[in-house]
Amino acid sequence: MRAAVLGGGAWGGVLAWLLAGRGHEVALWEPDGSAAEALARQRTNARSVAGFRLPDAIAVSTDLPAVCRDRELIVVAVPSQFVRVTLGTAAPAITGAPVVVCASKGLEPGTGATMAEVVTASLPGARAVVLSGPSFAQEIAAGLPAALVAASTDAGAAGVVQSCFGGERLRIYTSDDVVGVCVGGALKNVIAIAVGCCDGFGLGESARAALITRGLAEMGRLAVRLGGQALTLAGLAGLGDLVLTCTGDLSRNRQVGLALARGESLPAVIAKLGHVAEGVGTALTARDVAKRLGVDMPITREVAAALHEGKPARDAFHDLLARDVRPER
Numbered sequence: 585m586r587a588a589v590l591g592g593g594a595w596g597g598v599l600a601w602l603l604a605g606r607g608h609e610v611a612l613w614e615p616d617g618s619a620a621e622a623l624a625r626q627r628t629n630a631r632s633v634a635g636f637r638l639p640d641a642i643a644v645s646t647d648l649p650a651v652c653r654d655r656e657l658i659v660v661a662v663p664s665q666f667v668r669v670t671l672g673t674a675a676p677a678i679t680g681a682p683v684v685v686c687a688s689k690g691l692e693p694g695t696g697a698t699m700a701e702v703v704t705a706s707l708p709g710a711r712a713v714v715l716s717g718p719s720f721a722q723e724i725a726a727g728l729p730a731a732l733v734a735a736s737t738d739a740g741a742a743g744v745v746q747s748c749f750g751g752e753r754l755r756i757y758t759s760d761d762v763v764g765v766c767v768g769g770a771l772k773n774v775i776a777i778a779v780g781c782c783d784g785f786g787l788g789e790s791a792r793a794a795l796i797t798r799g800l801a802e803m804g805r806l807a808v809r810l811g812g813q814a815l816t817l818a819g820l821a822g823l824g825d826l827v828l829t830c831t832g833d834l835s836r837n838r839q840v841g842l843a844l845a846r847g848e849s850l851p852a853v854i855a856k857l858g859h860v861a862e863g864v865g866t867a868l869t870a871r872d873v874a875k876r877l878g879v880d881m882p883i884t885r886e887v888a889a890a891l892h893e894g895k896p897a898r899d900a901f902h903d904l905l906a907r908d909v910r911p912e913r
């Protein structure tokens with residue numbers, strides 16, 4: 585297929601590499617001029633995963649419409665707050681009904697929209713698919729085995745993604761629960777910040793397991809309220825990605841939590857990471873969406889307060905533990 589990948593960061597680079605390796609013709613859009621030049625000349629840049637080399641066959645450009653013209657498959661891997669503007673800019677160059685795969689994980693700030701909603705609103709003619717599940721770009725680039733989920737209301741489009749990306753070491757499952765998959769991918773990052781903080785404070789493995797489990801419960805409540813299926817949250821895009829992000833030291837969101845526990849300021853943590861940590865913005869957006877919809881999300885609420893309202897992280901944990909006990913739901 586003729587494919588375009590939008591975003592030449594850690595994940596976009598690896599997704600482009602996967603597609604090229606399966607024989608697809610790939611053009612890669614990188615908006616940052618110097619990063620694009622480094623990718624084009626050295627086949628790597630500061631956001632690439634360590635040791636990663638972009639295949640020579642992949643054309644790199646900063647020209648978004650040119651990259652998107654006449655493409656049957658378009659993959660979006662930019663931070664979630666930029667998905668709408670990126671696709672909006674690309675839209676005039678996109679013709680026909682390409683399969684548009686969103687690999688970004690988050691809720692859109694301001695609107696609270698899922699990534700699938702943003703893709704559909706930006707490109708009404710596109711066949712939208714959400715690609716999610718437990719995946720560290722570094723590990724996929726190293727050829728380690730993994731399993732992802734391609735979710736779409738268009739089973740044919742999900743099947744296209746399954747065959748384009750899938751291979752011996754990368755199993756792609758399909759799902760029709762787009763909402764559940766979007767919510768899982770977005771919210772696991774918020775819970776991972778809480779878990780990083782919990783581990784940073786040395787609160788123990790029992791507390792970590794409790795946070796992961798209760799985090800999953802609140803992710804499920806939001807997904808169901810938005811029209812998703814509770815069982816999806818027990819799958820790759822829910823529990824699978826949640827466990828990876830909460831416990832894997834390659835997780836940037838976990839790193840944010842660990843740094844907060846060390847008393848580092850949020851701007852300092854973000855500057856040090858150099859890559860997007862989607863949970864930081866999603867915490868606030870999800871907290872607001874949950875409040876609007878009357879969904880109880882205490883962990884998300886406390887993470888948002890600790891990140892954005894100056895609440896000391898220790899007080900956030902104290903308030904979580906001080907809530908009334910109730911039946912487990």
Ligand SMILES: NC(=O)c1ccc[n+]([C@@H]2O[C@H](COP(=O)([O-])OP(=O)(O)OC[C@H]3O[C@@H](n4cnc5c(N)ncnc54)[C@H](O)[C@@H]3O)[C@@H](O)[C@H]2O)c1
Pocket residue numbers: 591592593594595596614615616619631632661662663664666670687688689690719720721722858859860862
């Ligand atoms: N890294 C992973 O292992 C991984 C795995 C699965 C999903 N994701 C998701 O993929 C998305 C991208 O993550 P990443 O790790 O590649 O991040 P990254 O920080 O490595 O790269 C971000 C990319 O977005 C581009 N970008 C920055 N500002 C932009 C703007 N204003 N408009 C458009 N593009 C802009 C950057 O130039 C870069 O190409 C995130 O939503 C993340 O949650 C990442």
